[in-house]
Amino acid sequence: MGLLSRAEEKADNLSHGEKRQLEIAMALVQKPQVLLLDEPLAGLSGAERERMAASSRNWTGTPRCS
Numbered sequence: 001m002g003l004l005s006r007a008e009e010k011a012d013n014l015s016h017g018e019k020r021q022l023e024i025a026m027a028l029v030q031k032p033q034v035l036l037l038d039e040p041l042a043g044l045s046g047a048e049r050e051r052m053a054a055s056s057r058n059w060t061g062t063p064r065c066s
Contacts, residue, residue, distance in 0.1 A: 017048035021055070028059060035059075 041049050
């Protein structure tokens with residue numbers, strides 16, 4: 001998810017986009033069969049949206065998000 005460099009940081013100190021990434025990472029670590037996301041890109045900058053889109057392609061190996 002691109003947060004390894006911030007691993008020692010408290011969640012309060014993360015940017016809005018990093019917090020969204022952390023929330024999704026915490027859900028993915030549970031290995032859900034289905035993951036429903038409600039506006040996961042809301043409030044993110046263009047760069048953060050691109051990073052999230054790139055990360056999502058690695059969640060299952062194939063992009064199946066809609």
